[in-house]
Every structure is written in structure tokens, then in C-alpha cells.
Amino acid sequence: MDRDQCLALDAEDPLREFRDEFVLPEGVVYLVGNSLGALPRHTAERVRRTVEDEWGRQLVGGWNHAGWFDQPLTAGDRLAPLIGAGPGQVVVGNTTSIAVYQAVAAALRLRPERRVIVSDTRNFPTDHYMVQGLAGLLGGYELRDLSEGRFDDAAVVLLSEVDYRTGARQDVPAVTAAAHAAGALIVWDLCHSVGAMEVDVSGADFAVGCTYKYLNAGPGAPAFLYVHPRHQAAAENVLSGWYGHAEPFAFETGYRPAEGVRRFGVSTPHVLSFAALEAALDVWERVPMELVRAKSVALTSLFIELVGDRLELASPADPERRGSQVSLRHPDGYPVMRALIDRGVHGDFRAPDILRFGFAPLYIGYADVHDAATTLLEVLDKELWREEKYATRLAVT
Numbered sequence: 001m002d003r004d005q006c007l008a009l010d011a012e013d014p015l016r017e018f019r020d021e022f023v024l025p026e027g028v029v030y031l032v033g034n035s036l037g038a039l040p041r042h043t044a045e046r047v048r049r050t051v052e053d054e055w056g057r058q059l060v061g062g063w064n065h066a067g068w069f070d071q072p073l074t075a076g077d078r079l080a081p082l083i084g085a086g087p088g089q090v091v092v093g094n095t096t097s098i099a100v101y102q103a104v105a106a107a108l109r110l111r112p113e114r115r116v117i118v119s120d121t122r123n124f125p126t127d128h129y130m131v132q133g134l135a136g137l138l139g140g141y142e143l144r145d146l147s148e149g150r151f152d153d154a155a156v157v158l159l160s161e162v163d164y165r166t167g168a169r170q171d172v173p174a175v176t177a178a179a180h181a182a183g184a185l186i187v188w189d190l191c192h193s194v195g196a197m198e199v200d201v202s203g204a205d206f207a208v209g210c211t212y213k214y215l216n217a218g219p220g221a222p223a224f225l226y227v228h229p230r231h232q233a234a235a236e237n238v239l240s241g242w243y244g245h246a247e248p249f250a251f252e253t254g255y256r257p258a259e260g261v262r263r264f265g266v267s268t269p270h271v272l273s274f275a276a277l278e279a280a281l282d283v284w285e286r287v288p289m290e291l292v293r294a295k296s297v298a299l300t301s302l303f304i305e306l307v308g309d310r311l312e313l314a315s316p317a318d319p320e321r322r323g324s325q326v327s328l329r330h331p332d333g334y335p336v337m338r339a340l341i342d343r344g345v346h347g348d349f350r351a352p353d354i355l356r357f358g359f360a361p362l363y364i365g366y367a368d369v370h371d372a373a374t375t376l377l378e379v380l381d382k383e384l385w386r387e388e389k390y391a392t393r394l395a396v397t
């Protein structure tokens, strides 16, 4: 497909109006929305309002009068449709790592007779690290890797819907059914699927995810935790902070959990970050997710086609089995990516040899994909990555 054909596809793209709702620097093809989503145009005004009008004028009254106190639940209800959940099932706050800890600990307590935790050692390491810390604290748990392929005797299975490194996508209903058939509970990590495709966790026990990737809520934006209604009365929050207490302002000596998903609150919400999340959700409320997924499949497939067999594909070739990202292998992946970024095409690098490209359908178009692939092929063909300055590693790759 040539560039003019790509421009024609952009012209008839039903999502094209969303492109203007994001701020992107001139001359940049931003393929890192799977790590930090782009800035929605009206976020600055929304955050300014919270800073100047709410904090500046209402001061501490903002907790009552600007809705700050209930943010973990009101934001959760707004986010819920993006993961196939209903009202009162999602709480927002803290970080994904903390939510993983809460969800896995709650699941273990619901399966006290079992002593096995199944996790995926290839998953984003923090999930696995949190489980290691939890298992170490509790003692007596066996950590089993997903590659063993067995859920028997498992108390809980913790998996990502889309793998951060390869973009491989799990079959959520099938794996959930297999975990349940084995008597285990399942916790889904949605960091790399929410906002990139239709997600449905309504059959799962718990789910977690971040809002700063495809959801575009900004650096350090809060995470979310979903608890299935069937567990809400019995599930316990081991991080029993005052925000999950039945009456935080009773200041009682003993912890008494709130009803429903509110009990999974831990501490005071990050109000300024919530303002940016609210702005991001304003956009999502108008987005038809089936169009996002269809365009995502088209963009990733086009990129793979244009790169051809020049580099080994680390992502599944079948778009059904792939998230919204394409990963390619190159032994000198790091300098290759630095050379690309220098030419305006932003992807990232994941050790040891993965070039990662995320395609956020709200602000990436077909011509962008064409430009990115052309630049990548040029960097490879002319060996532009061999320049000395691309060899030194920066802190964040």
C-alpha cells in the first residue's frame, strides 16, 4: 500500500475526528501510547479548573463540594463500561502494582485451603514481583509459572490479557473458564488492553489496570481495581487503609470495611491526577470501542505488511491473537530505536532485543504507519543506527 492510499484511508476513517482532540508535536509519529498515552486537548483546562477553581477557591471544602471524596467510585463507574463492568464494581486509586497486591491477596483469602499461585513469569515484572512479596509475607505458597500449563490446586491465577513485550493476547473467556473449572479464582491485568479493544471481565473474579497507557490519563495517573459482585461481601482488602473503612470520619480504633467495592479504597485520592483522568474519560465516553479495535487491527496489520520480512515478528501474526502493538526483534534493537526516535518515529525498546510499537487508534492514522515503516526500513537499510551516539542507554528505554 502506498502513502496516497493510506491518506485515502485516513480521509474516510470514522475515528478521524478524535485525532484533533489530542496534542501531538509536529513531525512526530507517536507509537508509544501503550506506555504513556498522548495528551487530550482539553486536559490542561480540566486540570487548571481543579487547581484554580476547586483547590484555589474551595480549599478543603473541595472534598465535599468538588466531589473529591467520592472520586475513587465516581471515576470507577465512568471507567467500568470500558472493561465490561457495571456501576459499583470498580474503584480507582493507587497504582497497578498495589491493585495487583490487593486483588491477589483478596483472592488467596477466598481460597484458604489452597497454596498455589499461578503467574506468568513473562508478564510485566511488577505483577510477578508483587506476588513474590506477598507469598514471602504469607509463607507456605508455591508460585507456579503459566508455562507449566496447570491450574489444578491453584488458589489464584494472575495473567495479563495482552503481553507487554510481544503484544500476544490471551483468550479471556477461555482462560477464565479453565481457571474456574480447576476451582481457582482469576485476576486479569488489563494494562495493555483497556482502551485498545473491547474488554469484558464480567466473568472474572478481579481485574486491575492502569489509566496512563491507552486511556491517556497522564503520567502517574491512578490505577483501577474491579471486584466481581459475587465476591464483594466476602473479599477482604489487606491494605486496610482508612479510605476503605465503613465510616472514615468516625475515626474508630478498629477497622470495619465499607460495603461493596468501596472497601478496596486505601488512601486519600490523588485529586490532581484524577482531574486528568476525568478529562480522558470525557473522550472515551464518545468512542465506539468496536471501531477502535477494527482500526487497531488494520493499523498493526498494515505495519507488519509494510515492514515485511525485514525483521523477525515477535508478535502473533494472527490479528485475533494480538493486542494493539507490534513487536519486532533486532539484535541491536536499542540503537535502532534511538535512531528512529531521532527521525520522529517514537517507539520503545524492551530488553533484550524487542522494538515495540503501540498503535493508539484515536490519534494514529494510516499515513503515520506508512511513515513509521518507511523510516524504520531506511534506518535499517542505511545502517543509520550505527552512529556512536545511539549506543549509550538512557534510564528509561
Ligand SMILES: *Cc1c(COP(=O)(O)O)cnc(C)c1O
Pocket (backbone or CB within 6 Å): 095, 096, 097, 098, 123, 124, 126, 127, 160, 164, 189, 191, 192, 210, 223
Ligand atoms: C504498565 C504495567 C504496570 C504498571 O504498574 P505501576 O504500578 O503503574 O508502575 C503493571 N502491570 C502491567 C502488566 C503493566 O503493563
